[in-house]
Each structure stands twice: as structure tokens, then as C-alpha cells.
Amino acid sequence: MAAASPLAGFPFLKMNGLGNEILVMDLRGRDHVITPAEARAIAADPRSRFDQLMALHDSPSAAAFMRIYNNDGSASAACGNGTRCVAWALGRDGGPERVRLETAAGALEAQRISEARSTVDMGPPRFDWREIPLAHAVADPDAVAVDLPGWTAPGLASALGMGNPHLVCFVPDQQSYDLATHGPALERHPLFPQRTNVSFAQVLDRGHILLRVWERGAGPTLACGTAACATAVAAIRRGLADREVAIDLPGGQLTIAWRESDGHVLMTGPTELEWEGRLPDDFAAGPTPDAA
Numbered sequence: 001m002a003a004a005s006p007l008a009g010f011p012f013l014k015m016n017g018l019g020n021e022i023l024v025m026d027l028r029g030r031d032h033v034i035t036p037a038e039a040r041a042i043a044a045d046p047r048s049r050f051d052q053l054m055a056l057h058d059s060p061s062a063a064a065f066m067r068i069y070n071n072d073g074s075a076s077a078a079c080g081n082g083t084r085c086v087a088w089a090l091g092r093d094g095g096p097e098r099v100r101l102e103t104a105a106g107a108l109e110a111q112r113i114s115e116a117r118s119t120v121d122m123g124p125p126r127f128d129w130r131e132i133p134l135a136h137a138v139a140d141p142d143a144v145a146v147d148l149p150g151w152t153a154p155g156l157a158s159a160l161g162m163g164n165p166h167l168v169c170f171v172p173d174q175q176s177y178d179l180a181t182h183g184p185a186l187e188r189h190p191l192f193p194q195r196t197n198v199s200f201a202q203v204l205d206r207g208h209i210l211l212r213v214w215e216r217g218a219g220p221t222l223a224c225g226t227a228a229c230a231t232a233v234a235a236i237r238r239g240l241a242d243r244e245v246a247i248d249l250p251g252g253q254l255t256i257a258w259r260e261s262d263g264h265v266l267m268t269g270p271t272e273l274e275w276e277g278r279l280p281d282d283f284a285a286g287p288t289p290d291a292a
């Protein structure tokens, strides 16, 4: 009889940020670190499915250290929508309106604005190739060549980090690319040794960008907070947008502000609690190869 998994019967919050499916599990006070195989098994169950899993762990300097998993089991050091969901969870039932959270990419501060909306200081964008990361230095991170069959969008893409890697492709309309084809191809663009999130951004005006995202390790999602941040920064650097811009994603709208005073990127948007559940009492994750 296999020993019961430490995750057997473990509680979770099933949430979303503009439809970006988020699972929150509070492992503070426990030693267990969710394995990639366990993350994939949790995502595979419709009752606990997620785009990203936010696992909370003890932190000496913040309310929690967040380990972030994509549904393919791969790790990410940043998740904007997930961070707003964690802030909501920690602030519910009279909890703090402002919360500090640690990630592998640094500390984040979240401020509740209303019952279901919050602003997260996502920190500064990263342009240093080693921090994004890129495979090597590039002459101009806003001039990354995208050369794919069927790719009719003009111009060059932007490579930058928000604690996780992003390739932002500016498109003239929604017909000049195909998310299901170009997304996975660019997720594995040779410039990104750890793969990348891929944004397809149509600038409508200086205060409004239409965005579709193919996420590293999760594929097409209804919203991606860090991609919205990366897209706003790339558009502002190109002189295409103002310092505060509305980003329209399939799941809804995020407001992104790139603060002049300290270069931090502020992301504001909603969260939603869908249900509270528990993993099965016989939860076990079979040994499966880690995501490539």
C-alpha cells in the first residue's frame, strides 16, 4: 500500500483573474514542496484545474513565499493574476488590505482597492539579457526578429522580463497571426533558453491595447498579468502608449501603469473566488517525466 501523499485531502481555493485560472494552496507551516508531477496531477483533475498554481510557503520577510507552477509542471517566478488572487485570499475575513509576498524574482506588494480588485507592484521590468533570461546579449531588445511561416505582422518584437520572460509581438490586427500556430513556435524561440511567454499586441490608441497571450507552460489563457505588464512597457518604450494604459484581454481589462519615479510596474485588476475544494483523499501523482 503506497504511503498517502502529504497532499491527500489538501484544501485549495479555485480562483481566477480575468479568467486566468488560478489555484491557491497554503502550505505554510509544512515542509512539503509540490513536485512538477504533483502539479500536473492536480491540474489534470477538473475539480482543481489551473493555468497557474500558487503554493504559499513560510517566509521570514513576507506574508508568504509563493512557488508558482504552470499546468505543465514547470516553474515560473512571476504571476500577476495569481498574485492578486493570493492577496485576496490572505486579506479575506478581515485580513490585511496590504500584503507583501516573496517570489523567486523578488518581493511584491499588493494593495486591496475593493472587495474584488487590487493593485500589485510588480517591480521593475528587466532588460538585462541575463535577467530575462536570453541565450545571449542582443543589440536591441526591442528589435527581436520574428520570422515564421504565415507570419505577416510587420516590424520587430520586444524581449523583456517581469520576473519571467516575455516576447511581445506588435500586430496590426487579429488576422496577421495565428495564436495556436505562432504561440507555441515563439514560446520556444531560440533566444529564450527557458522558453518564453508570447504576447500578440494590437495598439488601438495611446491608452488602449488589445492583447492575446500564449503562455509558457500553459498555452492560451484568457488573461496574463505579467504579459500585460510586459506589453505596456514595450509599447511605452516604443512611444506607442502613455505611461498608464488599459490592456484588453479575452477575459477582461487590466490597467497597467509604469511609474516614472521608480520604474516599477503597477497592475490593477479583479479577482474571483469560484469554489473551495480539497484534493482527493487518495491523491497521488504518478512518476511522469518532467516538462521539457
Ligand SMILES: N[C@H](CCC[C@H](N)C(=O)O)C(=O)O
Residues within 6 Å of the ligand: 020, 051, 052, 070, 075, 076, 077, 078, 079, 080, 081, 082, 164, 165, 197, 215, 216, 217, 218, 221, 223, 224, 225, 226, 227
Ligand atoms: N498567467 C500569469 C503568468 C504566468 C507566467 C508563466 N506562464 C510563466 O512565466 O511560465 C500572469 O497572470 O502573470
